[in-house]
Amino acid sequence: QKFVYDFTEGNKDLKDLLGGKGANLAEMTNLRLPVPPGFTITTEACKVYLATGEEPAALRDEVSAHLDALERHMGKRLGQADDPLLVSVRSGAKFSMPGMMDTVLNIGLSDESVAGLARQSGDERFAWDSYRRLIQMFGKTVLGVDGDLFEEELEAAKAAKRVTVDTDLDADDLKSLVKSFKEIVESRAGRDFPQDPREQMDLAVKAVFESWNGDRAKLYRRQERIPGDLGTAVNICSMVFGNLGPDSGTGVAFTRDPASGQQGVYGDYLQNAQGEDVVAGIRNTVPLADLERIDKTSYDRLMQIMETLENHYKDLCDIEFTIERGQLWMLQTRVGKRTAGAAFRIATQLVDQGLIDEAEALKRVTGAQLAQLMFPRFDERARGELLGRGIAASPGAAVGKAVFDSYTAVKWSRSGERVILIRRETNPDDLDGMIAAEGILTSRGGKTSHAAVVARGMGKTCVCGAEELDVDTKRRRMTVGTTVIEEGDLVSIDGSTGKVYLGEVPVVPSPVVEYFEGRMHAGAEDAGELVAAVHRIMAYADRVRRLRVRANADSAEDALRARRFGAQGIGLCRTEHMFLGERREMVERLILADTDEERTTALEQLLPLQKKDFIELFEAMDGLPVTVRLLDPPLHEFLPDITELSVRVALAESREDHNENDLRLLQAVHRLHEQNPMLGLRGVRLGLVIPGLFAMQVRAIAEATAARIDAKGDPRAEIMIPLVGTVQELEIVREEAERVIAEVEAATGAELRLALGTMIELPRAALTAGQIAEAAEFFSFGTNDLTQTVWGFSRDDVEASFFTAYLEKGIFGVSPFETIDRDGVGALVRSAVAAGRATRPDLKLGVCGEHGGDPESVHFFHEVGLDYVSCSPFRIPVARLEAARAVA
Ligand code: ADP
Ligand code: MG
Ligand code: MG
Numbered sequence: 009q010k011f012v013y014d015f016t017e018g019n020k021d022l023k024d025l026l027g028g029k030g031a032n033l034a035e036m037t038n039l040r041l042p043v044p045p046g047f048t049i050t051t052e053a054c055k056v057y058l059a060t061g062e063e064p065a066a067l068r069d070e071v072s073a074h075l076d077a078l079e080r081h082m083g084k085r086l087g088q089a090d091d092p093l094l095v096s097v098r099s100g101a102k103f104s105m106p107g108m109m110d111t112v113l114n115i116g117l118s119d120e121s122v123a124g125l126a127r128q129s130g131d132e133r134f135a136w137d138s139y140r141r142l143i144q145m146f147g148k149t150v151l152g153v154d155g156d157l158f159e160e161e162l163e164a165a166k167a168a169k170r171v172t173v174d175t176d177l178d179a180d181d182l183k184s185l186v187k188s189f190k191e192i193v194e195s196r197a198g199r200d201f202p203q204d205p206r207e208q209m210d211l212a213v214k215a216v217f218e219s220w221n222g223d224r225a226k227l228y229r230r231q232e233r234i235p236g237d238l239g240t241a242v243n244i245c246s247m248v249f250g251n252l253g254p255d256s257g258t259g260v261a262f263t264r265d266p267a268s269g270q271q272g273v274y275g276d277y278l279q280n281a282q283g284e285d286v287v288a289g290i291r292n293t294v295p296l297a298d299l300e301r302i303d304k305t306s307y308d309r310l311m312q313i314m315e316t317l318e319n320h321y322k323d324l325c326d327i328e329f330t331i332e333r334g335q336l337w338m339l340q341t342r343v344g345k346r347t348a349g350a351a352f353r354i355a356t357q358l359v360d361q362g363l364i365d366e367a368e369a370l371k372r373v374t375g376a377q378l379a380q381l382m383f384p385r386f387d388e389r390a391r392g393e394l395l396g397r398g399i400a401a402s403p404g405a406a407v408g409k410a411v412f413d414s415y416t417a418v419k420w421s422r423s424g425e426r427v428i429l430i431r432r433e434t435n436p437d438d439l440d441g442m443i444a445a446e447g448i449l450t451s452r453g454g455k456t457s458h459a460a461v462v463a464r465g466m467g468k469t470c471v472c473g474a475e476e477l478d479v480d481t482k483r484r485r486m487t488v489g490t491t492v493i494e495e496g497d498l499v500s501i502d503g504s505t506g507k508v509y510l511g512e513v514p515v516v517p518s519p520v521v522e523y524f525e526g527r528m529h530a531g532a533e534d535a536g537e538l539v540a541a542v543h544r545i546m547a548y549a550d551r552v553r554r555l556r557v558r559a560n561a562d563s564a565e566d567a568l569r570a571r572r573f574g575a576q577g578i579g580l581c582r583t584e585h586m587f588l589g590e591r592r593e594m595v596e597r598l599i600l601a602d603t604d605e606e607r608t609t610a611l612e613q614l615l616p617l618q619k620k621d622f623i624e625l626f627e628a629m630d631g632l633p634v635t636v637r638l639l640d641p642p643l644h645e646f647l648p649d650i651t652e653l654s655v656r657v658a659l660a661e662s663r664e665d666h667n668e669n670d671l672r673l674l675q676a677v678h679r680l681h682e683q684n685p686m687l688g689l690r691g692v693r694l695g696l697v698i699p700g701l702f703a704m705q706v707r708a709i710a711e712a713t714a715a716r717i718d719a720k721g722d723p724r725a726e727i728m729i730p731l732v733g734t735v736q737e738l739e740i741v742r743e744e745a746e747r748v749i750a751e752v753e754a755a756t757g758a759e760l761r762l763a764l765g766t767m768i769e770l771p772r773a774a775l776t777a778g779q780i781a782e783a784a785e786f787f788s789f790g791t792n793d794l795t796q797t798v799w800g801f802s803r804d805d806v807e808a809s810f811f812t813a814y815l816e817k818g819i820f821g822v823s824p825f826e827t828i829d830r831d832g833v834g835a836l837v838r839s840a841v842a843a844g845r846a847t848r849p850d851l852k853l854g855v856c857g858e859h860g861g862d863p864e865s866v867h868f869f870h871e872v873g874l875d876y877v878s879c880s881p882f883r884i885p886v887a888r889l890e891a892a893r894a895v896a
Contacts, residue, residue: 027241029100054239087205109219230818269353392509398474406447414441549892579878622712691731791857870894
């Protein structure tokens with residue numbers, strides 16, 4: 009087994025073995041781009057080290073051999089006293105990972121060789137600057153010394169000299185800094201800074217290996233579902249110096265604008281600087297375009313290289329480079345991150361350039377990016393006063409009055425105010441306020457903080473960790489610099505950029521939604537490139553996807569909207585809303601009925617109303633399937649609130665004014681009260697214990713279908729029975745339904761062709777799917793309830809109470825209510841699909857939980873062979889796109 013690869017030996021496809029950085033350094037080397045020579049220690053070596061606590065026996069010799077070769081090539085030895093070869097030791101896993109060890113530059117410098125470097129370069133200041141950087145980086149990342157100690161010392165040195173930037177320190181200043189840095193190391197690390205160059209290198213390599221199991225790295229991996237056993241590679245790269253004076257420097261560049269996708273010159277450059285200086289903001293950088301003026305030769309060469317990289321990687325690349333005395337060196341490249349809008353534009357641009365095909369274009373965008381483009385946004389032309397910037401935790405644009413506690417948020421929103429809930433950080437007590445607010449803003453916490461997690465779950469706009477904001481909840485205000493924002497002042501927050509504004513910034517609908525709604529045409533002048541790109545990508549997607557996409561919609565209005573968004577039917581029409589509003593009284597009468605006669609009367613009143621609803625719905629979805637779910641929720645949801653009712657009854661009694669109906673209602677409320685309503689009398693159980701209820705609903709569907717046929721329509725209703733646990737339940741309901749349908753057919757003379765099927769949302773239903781398929785023509789997986797019952801999680805309770813803790817501890821990367829739990833819930837779905845199809849080969853299969861619109865989950869449903877997913881109208885484009893990406 010080979011543990012070390014020279015940069016000339018690898019290539020970009022060896023990311024597993026060489027890590028992302030190493031694989032791309034090798035690729036650039038092979039493209040004959042100017043990469044400083046070096047070699048990569050493989051992830052395999054790291055794995056052995058992590059498993060045994062020791063480097064593999066062969067590693068030391070292999071590293072020596074590669075180092076020898078490198079030294080011969082460079083004509084100098086590592087740390088050689090009169091002319092030292094210096095190297096950087098750089099970590100680089102397959103996925104770039106925060107929490108991994110930082111890079112150590114200038115390895116090979118010592119008290120002796122620093123003088124050699126000074127003589128060779130003819131620049132004493134440079135040599136000592138490099139040495140102090142080495143001790144600082146090595147001390148911090150390899151020896152674990154608190155980095156602030158070095159920073160403070162550096163600041164003190166600048167202050168003593170009354171200068172503000174590091175370049176104003178001269179060789180003598182840097183010499184004395186080196187002295188104090190070494191003292192810091194000695195006192196804090198309990199050892200001297202190592203003078204032996206090979207020891208420096210070996211210790212740094214080991215530190216990189218060990219950083220794989222650092223706490224932050226581990227947590228990040230668990231949350232991102234990156235396997236813990238991949239290990240990291242280590243790159244040893246000969247140093248080039250951007251800190252050799254004004255004809256040297258270092259920079260970062262993008263081959264296209266990562267914000268818009270436009271081709272051009274994007275990046276930053278800093279003269280006389282090394283490594284992280286550009287991004288660390290220690291001095292002001294200049295735009296990359298200025299490099300043309302500073303060093304035309306290097307600039308032209310860089311432009312040429314960027315073009316080579318784009319054509320080679322066929323994608324936007326980001327780049328790190330250094331110029332040493334007019335000589336350009338490439339230090340890193342990778343396919344770069346980009347904004348959602350840029351992703352769509354770049355994908356179509358690359359198709360037009362002939363660099364990629366349509367199938368590849370689909371891989372270059374994601375449903376999450378599309379979803380982001382569909383949120384309303386702040387009007388770009390309107391300029392608000394920027395207060396600060398936090399983490400873009402949950403997208404959207406929200407405007408409202410500042411409130412600093414949950415109670416006020418609820419109170420104000422009840423009286424019709426829009427509010428933004430502002431807290432230092434949120435906790436479960438803030439939940440009501442978060443629900444009431446338009447958006448949530450916190451000054452602390454990251455992407456996995458309570459505020460961020462809960463807001464994303466609720467689809468609420470959220471900016472968190474805006475540290476410039478000083479939130480004072482006691483005095484109900486926050487201060488930003490000198491600006492004081494009191495309770496009631498208007499603020500605007502942008503959950504897609506993290507920006508926080510004072511005052512009301514006008515919100516405009518997303519052009520992408522305008523396009524889907526049919527209010528904007530892709531070719532129209534004002535539609536812009538983005539809409540044109542989305543239009544094209546959606547066309548590619550619809551050509552290749554196998555999964556059909558339906559909508560969860562309960563009304564004709566929703567159905568029409570869903571159709572505009574591309575729905576191919578309704579996968580879930582909930583009938584409970586048809587029991588609310590003015591119809592509530594009829595439902596109350598149904599529940600209170602003591603005699604068959606009373607019950608029949610109540611049902612007869614509901615029938616024509618339901619029928620009318622269905623006629624409208626079937627008309628809106630004419631020609632496409634509509635799955636109607638019979639009544640599902642527990643009955644108490646249709647009755648008045650127990651407290652309100654008790655008070656009303658008590659008051660009436662004190663006035664000796666008995667209201668017979670209220671009394672009966674109160675009794676019913678008590679009778680129907682359940683400890684665990686979600687596991688109680690609901691779904692098919694209602695149909696079985698309330699005579700005539702399901703029959704009425706089936707009759708309404710059947711008569712509506714007959715009416716639509718009569719009107720020359722093409723209704724395609726499917727009747728769905730919820731919460732079935734055993735085939736016997738289904739058989740009973742089925743017999744009754746068939747009888748009713750036959751009656752309607754006889755009465756109208758129409759052939760109705762109504763399909764009867766069931767939801768699979770209980771573990772028992774999934775486990776006995778083979779039997780249930782005997783009585784069902786279709787299954788629709790109700791993955792919300794299935795997740796609740798498989799995990800034993802009550803969704804309404806657990807998300808607020810302990811999910812944040814679970815997410816923080818990395819037990820889930822994402823809530824199982826958001827993304828299907830493949831291993832648990834998913835396994836049940838998979839086996840139910842197989843068992844169902846074994847019984848009935850033409851069984852139609854779909855899913856109607858929240859997961860139907862979740863990208864990851866859509867891929868899973870494609871894999872297990874469902875026929876369709878159903879999701880809320882707004883998620884349909886996302887599901888269409890992801891269904892196509894699942895094929896690619
Ligand atoms: P990260 O993964 O954090 O980007 P890198 O390994 O890329 O870490 O290194 C950090 C900085 O040091 C980058 O700016 C990089 O360009 C620079 N750097 C790394 N190796 C060398 C080298 N051999 N010569 C000069 N600069 C280097
Ligand atoms: Mg880098
Ligand atoms: Mg359900």
